Amino acid sequence: MTRPLNKPYIIGVAGSSGSGKTEFLTSFSSNFNPGEIAVISQDDYYVRIQGLTKEENKLYNFDLPTAIDRQAFHQDIVSLINGKSITKEEYTFNNPNRESRTLNIEPAPILLIEGLFIYYFEEINELLDHRLFLHANNEIALERRIKRDAVERGYNKEDVTYKWHNHVVPAYEQYLEPYKAICNQIIENNSQKLTDIQQSAKDISSYLRQFFF
Template identity: 55%
Template sequence: MEKPYVIGIAGSSGSGKTFFLNSFLNHFAKQSVTLISQDDYYIPANTKTQEENRLYNFDVPTSIDRKAFYHDINALFEGKSILKEEYTFNNPNIKPKMLKIEPAPILVVEGLFIFHYEEVNNLLDYRIFIDANEQIALKRRLKRDLEERGYDHDDVMYKWINHVMPSFNTYLAPYKEACNLVIHNNTDNPQIIDNYTRDIVNELKVKLEGL
């Protein structure tokens, strides 16, 4: 199997990255693209050090099994399939699915630290940075964590101030200017995002035909 064309997609928490990513992938034929997500490589929380308020910090590079993440990306390069248990963010109400990641001509790698991990960044052919106004991002984060993950409001705010924003500023923001495409996603209109991703995908398809 030839080396896949590798697209790296990273964004701040609350940037709308997941919605953008799903829309982006829907514009490709299923057999043409595959996704590997850094989020499925979190080290179990019970192995982490808790802070005084009994919260774990998931927003640091050491929270990820970096070696396994890199190993599986390379396995996809070699045409191998990956079996991986879905990470459910410690939500006891969600039964994790077993994910089967198949190799494909286009590989999308996504996650907060994919540009910071030098060995992963060096594999990327095209880099997309999803950004959003901080207040909009925080509003989205609160909605997700309170409604979908059952977190406490004070815990969400503590993490935003002490974990999320310091991590973004240290491990993601410095790579923004080096990305091929920066998207400012301050809208929650699905049609606008869908139109935008369609245009990006069409441009990439033209680029790939020329390779």
């Protein structure tokens, strides 16, 4: 496995909602030292929607490519590839109880790009050296989503279920699932034990470390 001189090795990570991406990314990154890996998330490039009521926020569809500032996302990825640091405000999904942070991302030998549309966005997909696909069965994924959104986004079960059937699943079927076949690795995450997804992250990161560090 080789890469052009000074070009980072670029990994894409995408998966269905509730597939365990957050835990995978946290575990994966923990296997590298500071300065060895940079992580950029599509979630921080949502077009800003201000002043939505609770009902409007329930109906607003975050699971469409048009909800993402696609140009800014791509430009920041290119900046990291070219060795430039970026500064970005964290997106909080209109949650008034959560204060956004300023994210400073420095270039690194390994660049990890995460997001629902990273394979659908051709200009980003073509930059990737390695593609990972996380998947969980529908019932398990929905249960995880309900728990997460109650804590992080202040949605009740009814709101989450509405979004799941009307936004999340249709978007997954149209913009992500068709790209499953092009991915280098598919990780099935139906276990309730965090140690399983943590082990998958450790195995992949250990493999990469053989070549770059």
